[in-house]
Amino acid sequence: xxxxxGSVRPLAYLATAPIAGVVGFxxxxxxxxxxxxxxxxxxGGPAFLGAAWVTRALASVERRRAxxxxxxxxxxxxxxxxxxxxxxxxxxxxxWRDLAWLVVLFPLGLAGGVAGLVVxxxxxxxxxxxxxAWAVPNPHAPWPMKPLMTTVPGRFGxxxxxxxxxxxxxxxxxxxATALARLAAALLAPGEHRRLVEQxxxxxxxxxxxxxxxxxxxxxxxxxxxxxxxxxxxxxxxTLALAARKLRTDGDAASDVALARRQLDDALAExxxxxxxxxxxxxxxxxxxxALAALAGDSPxxxxxxxxxxxxDRYPAAVESAAYFVVxxxxxxxxxxxxxxxxxxxxxxxxxxxxxTVTDDGRGGADPDGTGIDGLRRRVEALDGTLTxxxxxxxxxxxxxxxxxxx
Numbered sequence: 001x002x003x004x005x006g007s008v009r010p011l012a013y014l015a016t017a018p019i020a021g022v023v024g025f026x027x028x029x030x031x032x033x034x035x036x037x038x039x040x041x042x043x044g045g046p047a048f049l050g051a052a053w054v055t056r057a058l059a060s061v062e063r064r065r066a067x068x069x070x071x072x073x074x075x076x077x078x079x080x081x082x083x084x085x086x087x088x089x090x091x092x093x094x095x096w097r098d099l100a101w102l103v104v105l106f107p108l109g110l111a112g113g114v115a116g117l118v119v120x121x122x123x124x125x126x127x128x129x130x131x132x133a134w135a136v137p138n139p140h141a142p143w144p145m146k147p148l149m150t151t152v153p154g155r156f157g158x159x160x161x162x163x164x165x166x167x168x169x170x171x172x173x174x175x176x177a178t179a180l181a182r183l184a185a186a187l188l189a190p191g192e193h194r195r196l197v198e199q200x201x202x203x204x205x206x207x208x209x210x211x212x213x214x215x216x217x218x219x220x221x222x223x224x225x226x227x228x229x230x231x232x233x234x235x236x237x238x239t240l241a242l243a244a245r246k247l248r249t250d251g252d253a254a255s256d257v258a259l260a261r262r263q264l265d266d267a268l269a270e271x272x273x274x275x276x277x278x279x280x281x282x283x284x285x286x287x288x289x290x291a292l293a294a295l296a297g298d299s300p301x302x303x304x305x306x307x308x309x310x311x312x313d314r315y316p317a318a319v320e321s322a323a324y325f326v327v328x329x330x331x332x333x334x335x336x337x338x339x340x341x342x343x344x345x346x347x348x349x350x351x352x353x354x355x356x357t358v359t360d361d362g363r364g365g366a367d368p369d370g371t372g373i374d375g376l377r378r379r380v381e382a383l384d385g386t387l388t389x390x391x392x393x394x395x396x397x398x399x400x401x402x403x404x405x406x407x
Contacts, residue, residue, distance in 0.1 A: 021109030126162030330358030338362020
């Protein structure tokens, strides 16, 4: 019964297909003639844009009609126009596919609509035969229509036959409607052109974010060098200059030399910290798995590292660096903000994609748009990857990155 009731929308789609086909065909012919005639005049451009607007409106109606069968309307395939509107609209394949569908819909919609309506009407008429068959007696009807139409048992027999064939009729209606709607989706749905335009737009946005992230990173490194290592080295130089002055006057410079040495040690430690923040040497020397094991060992809470591939597997340097900083940021946030007591780091490779997951049992509530996470997202998006964060109040927090890693 549910399948039979589910045939109402497909039947409505087929019933309106002939009307839509006639309207679309008449409009297509009229628009083609008018635009062709006016193409040699100054009205050619406006006429083409007007015709394209009406064609798109009719195609939008067709997308919504197909949604009656497909379960959801077909998405619009158009992309924003830059520069000349006429050239921009004309260069989009969707413009011409809309027109092609309006032309094709005329014969297909007429055939499918008539076939679907005939099947539905005949079956429904058979079911209600006792209500109307008596009014059209035909003593000359051939067998078996004569006993079915002219006798009471025969009319009720038509009802039984119609009910028995109702699932078959519903299947035929759904099949016809589905075939027509899928053909509409093939012509009216977003195609390769829109996918490429969206990909180019996404890559441009990612590139802009990467450039901004690199500029911010350079400013951070410059600030850390100026306020940290550079200041310590300058202080050490001043201390050594004071020690040299004391030595010239036969003074005791041992304390100044010791202080300068400590200042240089601090500057060296600061420089090493900066280097690790740019690209940890352990990644180059021993690879991602060893670097993650070192991060887990330095964590203030127990961290389990699960690796699904061999510990000797190496990935491209950019992928290893991004994965390392995803794990480092995840563990740092878990210790600093979430008061986590345990954590799990999982690295697995599926085809050409490396999956990095950091899970902790902290209190959750992490901001997915926070500064640290946003910086990680930019780093991952620069590799055409994705970064997601799930951190409901009360935890657990799951930071997941997918990084393309072609062999």
